[in-house]
Amino acid sequence: MSTNFEATSLRDWLCASVNSSMVGTRVSVCGWVAKRREHGEHLAFLDLRDRSGILQAVVEGSVDVRAEYVVRVTGTVSPRPEGTVNDRLATGEIELTDCRVEVLAVADPPPFQLDDRVEIDEQVRLRYRYLDLRRENMQANLRLRAKVNATLRRAMDEQGFCEVETPLLWAPTPEGAREFVVPSRLHPGEFYVLPQSPQIAKQLLMVGGFDRYYQIARCLRDEDLRADRQFEFTQLDLEASFVTQDDVLGFVSRAVLDAAEAVTGVRPGDVPSMTWAEALDSYGTDKPDLRFGMKLVDLSTSFANTEVKAFSASSVKAMRVPGGASFTRSRLDQLTDQAKELGAKGLAWFKITSEGLDSPLARFLNEQESAAVRGADGAEVGDIIFCVADEYVAACKVLGALRVALGSPPVGEGPHHYVWVTEFPMFEGVDEDGHLMAAHHPFTMPHPEDLELIETDPLKVRSQAYDLVLNGWELGSGSVRIHRADIQSRVFSALGISDEEAENRFGFLLGAFKYGAPPHAGFAFGIDRLVAIFAGEENIREVIAYPKTQSGADLMTSAPKPISERQMRDLRIKITPKG
Numbered sequence: 175m176s177t178n179f180e181a182t183s184l185r186d187w188l189c190a191s192v193n194s195s196m197v198g199t200r201v202s203v204c205g206w207v208a209k210r211r212e213h214g215e216h217l218a219f220l221d222l223r224d225r226s227g228i229l230q231a232v233v234e235g236s237v238d239v240r241a242e243y244v245v246r247v248t249g250t251v252s253p254r255p256e257g258t259v260n261d262r263l264a265t266g267e268i269e270l271t272d273c274r275v276e277v278l279a280v281a282d283p284p285p286f287q288l289d290d291r292v293e294i295d296e297q298v299r300l301r302y303r304y305l306d307l308r309r310e311n312m313q314a315n316l317r318l319r320a321k322v323n324a325t326l327r328r329a330m331d332e333q334g335f336c337e338v339e340t341p342l343l344w345a346p347t348p349e350g351a352r353e354f355v356v357p358s359r360l361h362p363g364e365f366y367v368l369p370q371s372p373q374i375a376k377q378l379l380m381v382g383g384f385d386r387y388y389q390i391a392r393c394l395r396d397e398d399l400r401a402d403r404q405f406e407f408t409q410l411d412l413e414a415s416f417v418t419q420d421d422v423l424g425f426v427s428r429a430v431l432d433a434a435e436a437v438t439g440v441r442p443g444d445v446p447s448m449t450w451a452e453a454l455d456s457y458g459t460d461k462p463d464l465r466f467g468m469k470l471v472d473l474s475t476s477f478a479n480t481e482v483k484a485f486s487a488s489s490v491k492a493m494r495v496p497g498g499a500s501f502t503r504s505r506l507d508q509l510t511d512q513a514k515e516l517g518a519k520g521l522a523w524f525k526i527t528s529e530g531l532d533s534p535l536a537r538f539l540n541e542q543e544s545a546a547v548r549g550a551d552g553a554e555v556g557d558i559i560f561c562v563a564d565e566y567v568a569a570c571k572v573l574g575a576l577r578v579a580l581g582s583p584p585v586g587e588g589p590h591h592y593v594w595v596t597e598f599p600m601f602e603g604v605d606e607d608g609h610l611m612a613a614h615h616p617f618t619m620p621h622p623e624d625l626e627l628i629e630t631d632p633l634k635v636r637s638q639a640y641d642l643v644l645n646g647w648e649l650g651s652g653s654v655r656i657h658r659a660d661i662q663s664r665v666f667s668a669l670g671i672s673d674e675e676a677e678n679r680f681g682f683l684l685g686a687f688k689y690g691a692p693p694h695a696g697f698a699f700g701i702d703r704l705v706a707i708f709a710g711e712e713n714i715r716e717v718i719a720y721p722k723t724q725s726g727a728d729l730m731t732s733a734p735k736p737i738s739e740r741q742m743r744d745l746r747i748k749i750t751p752k753g
Contacts, residue, residue, distance in 0.1 A: 185202050185203050186201045187201055187203060188203070188225065189223065189224045190224075190264045190265055192270075193265070193268065194251075194267050196268075197251050197252060197253055198250065198252075199251050200248065200251075201248070201249070202247070203222060203224070203229060203270070204244075204245070205222045205229075205245070206222070206223050206224070206242050206244055206281075207220055207223075207239050207241055207242060208221040208222065208223035208241070208289070209221040209241065210239060217233070217234055218232075218237055219232055220233060220237075222247055223308075225317075227263065227265065229265045229270065230254075230260075230265070230269040230270070231247045231249055231269065231270040231273045232273060233275055237275050239275065239277060240281070240283070241284065242284055243281050244281070245275055246275075246276040247274070248274045249271055249272055249274070250272045251268055251269075251270060253268055254266070254268060284302075285298060285302055285305070286298055286299070286302070290309055290310050290311050294306075296715075297723070300721070300729040300730060301729040301730060302730070303719075303730045311716075315705070315709045318705060318708060318709055318717075319701070319705045319717055321437060322705050322708065323390060323701065325432050326432075326433055326701070329429040329432045329433075330388040333425055333429075334385075334386050335387060335414075335425075337388055337389060337390075338388075338389060340369070340375035340379075340389060341369070341375065342369060342392070343367075344367055345366070345682075346366075346367045347367070347370075347374075351370050351396070352395065352396040353367040353396060354368040354396050356368060357745045357747060358745075359744050362745075363746065369393055369394065370394065370395050371391070371409070371411065372391050372393075373615070374682075374683050376389075376411060376412075376413040377413065377696075378683065380692055381687065384415075385414065385415045385416070386415070387413045388411065388412040389410075389412075390409075390410055391408065391409055391698070392407075392408055393407055393408070393409055394406050394407075399725075399726060400724075401713045401714065402647065402703055402706070402713075402714055404702070404722055405722055405726060406722075407702050407714075408702055409699055409700050409701060410429065410650075410699055410701055411697075411698040412425065412426070412696055412698070413695070413696035415693065416692055417695050418654070418695070419638050419654050422640075422652060422697050423447070423594055423640065425697075426642060426652075426699070427444070427445045427592070427594075430445075430592060430642070430649075430704070431592075433704065433708075434590050434708070437708045442591075442592060445594055446594070447593065447594035447596055448462075448593060448595060449595070450595055450597050454574075455472070456469045457469065457574055457577065458491075458570040458577060459574040459578070461643045461646055461647065461648045462593060462595075462646065463581075463582050463591070463645055463646030464593055464645075465645055466582070466588075467496075467551075468493055468495060468496075468551075468577050468580070470493050470570060471550050472489070472492075473491070473492050473546050473561065474488070474489050476543055477546070480543060481538075481540075482535065482538045484520060484563060485543075486563070487563035487564050487565070488564075488566060489563070489565060489569045489570075490561060491562050491566075491570055492547065492550045492551075492560065492561045493551070493559070493560050493561075493576065493577055494550050494551040494552070494553045494557050494559055495558050495559075495581070496557050498525070498580075499525040499526060499532070499555075499556045500556070501523075509523075509560070509576060509580075516571070517564075517568055517571075517572060518562050518564060519563070519564060521561075521562060521572075522560070522563070523558055523560050524547050524548075524558065525558050526548065526554065526555050526556065526558065526559065528555050530548070547561070560573065578646060582646055585706065585707055585710055585711065585712050586707070586708075587710070590645065591645055592643070594642060594643075595640065595641045595642075595643055596639075596640045597621060597637070597639075597640075598613055598636070598639040598640070598641070599613050599635070599637065600612070600613060600614075600618065600620050600628075600635035600636060600665075601613055601632050609670030610668050612665075612669060613637065614637055614651070615653075616666065616669055616671065617653075617655050617656050617662070618638065619653065619656050619657075620635050620636070620638070620665070621637060621638055624636050628664050628665065629668070639651065639652070639653040640652055640697075644704065647707060648703075649704055650698050650699025651697070652696050653695065654693075654695040655694050655695060655696070657687065657692065657693050702717060702718060
């Protein structure tokens with residue numbers, strides 16, 4: 175005997191669960207009046223909406239309800255008359271007749287139409303977010319998010335991970351992103367911060383012997399907002415002991431592939447990997463979108479002895495754009511301006527025609543150079559080749575940005591192409607004091623083959639850090655952690671961190687490591703970003719129940735706003751004038 179989990183004291187079924195097998199049955203449903211249509215003086219059609227969908231109710235006699243009234247309707251399930259079936263609704267073959275309507279709550283007219291056929295100003299949507307959440311698209315996005323979360327939890331549980339909640343009130347850390355600061359009433363003049371991530375807490379769990387930890391963690395960073403970034407964000411955070419990089423990649427791959435299968439019904443193939451150097455060389459970025467081609471190729475050898483000033487550089491990178499020969503001169507000028515804004519000295523272009531190369535620079539190339547351009551990435555008649563001559567990294571990044579601008583499909587279009595990017599540089603240049611800067615964080619384990627380069631050639635040291643990328647979006651990052659005091663000391667020294675400074679900044683973590691730290695590694699990825707891609711949304715606000723605006727405001731609650739004078743006194747806070 176099956177159980178109807180949708181039934182409550184007020185309703186028998188959700189609206190969209192009522193179907194033609196119930197014809198002749200009397201049922202009660204509850205929801206909001208999505209639409210009311212009059213048919214003469216004594217007949218009304220109500221579209222009743224709940225979280226599952228729409229059900230039509232036919233009401234005889236007068237009924238005093240308007241849009242968004244909350245009602246309970248009891249009626250008999252009946253087939254719709256011939257010619258009135260609505261194929262756009264799951265319930266389009268049936269309706270409720272002989273209805274009794276009970277008003278549970280009245281409603282003012284909403285400030286905007288709640289169906290998805292009308293474009294609504296985002297500021298209005300966020301001001302009335304509780305109404306916006308009734309819309310079909312928002313309902314679908316947040317329920318999709320719930321399914322992803324449930325699938326991720328199941329995947330981690332099945333792999334032997336233990337869910338542990340880490341603190342939201344944490345100690346200030348003088349590095350990384352800007353933190354949200356929380357004043358302490360009991361300790362005047364002292365502060366907590368809201369965690370940017372559970373990084374140190376989860377490493378201490380490894381010292382504590384938990385072996386495999388995970389958490390769907392709330393994190394906060396006081397940074398400028400953009401399409402893929404909010405003050406508050408949610409990530410799947412994990413750490414494991416006695417593992418290698420490959421083990422962590424396997425744990426996370428299992429989780430994200432399970433999530434993709436749960437959402438789409440299709441399981442993507444195994445997640446490939448490439449090194450950071452390979453990603454930069456072929457795609458000009460460390461977050462390559464693999465849904466389309468247009469890989470970068472290197473023509474440096476062919477132009478090594480060039481006499482063309484535009485190509486006199488240490489590196490010449492090229493990119494083929496299929497069908498690009500149709501680009502107008504104004505479009506090419508726009509792309510050239512874009513390349514210069516990205517830091518390039520210029521952008522050379524060559525249209526592939528049946529007669530050869532069409533370009534202002536074509537007549538200056540020698541036979542070897544011309545052949546190299548014509549053969550770039552298997553170019554065919556009708557294509558265009560873009561070239562950037564510059565320092566290697568700059569040339570790659572400029573063409574990589576143009577590749578995305580010219581070829582990247584919309585977020586929700588095409589298959590889900592995951593890729594692991596590994597072996598990131600350990601250090602990324604030097605700061606204003608001449609000290610090396612950590613590319614990831616100072617606890618990232620160097621690549622074992624590069625340990626001897628830390629003191630002699632640190633910018634060539636690779637790290638055991640890794641990112642997961644999906645369709646050109648960086649989902650998250652992680653690394654194998656340093657658990658040996660001798661290696662940690664060498665990395666701190668390379669970063670210009672003294673023993674005293676290390677103790678001041680990281681003392682409680684380093685102190686814990688003295689009591690036996692197992693080899694461990696971890697990862698964290700943004701659930702907001704993953705769900706946005708699954709939902710085909712360009713902005714993560716569309717998959718978050720109560721997001722902030724681009725300026726960081728909550729239009730619904732008017733936060734941030736002043737607190738009372740009493741609270742200010744209790745916290746011993748004074749606001750100084752601007753200036």
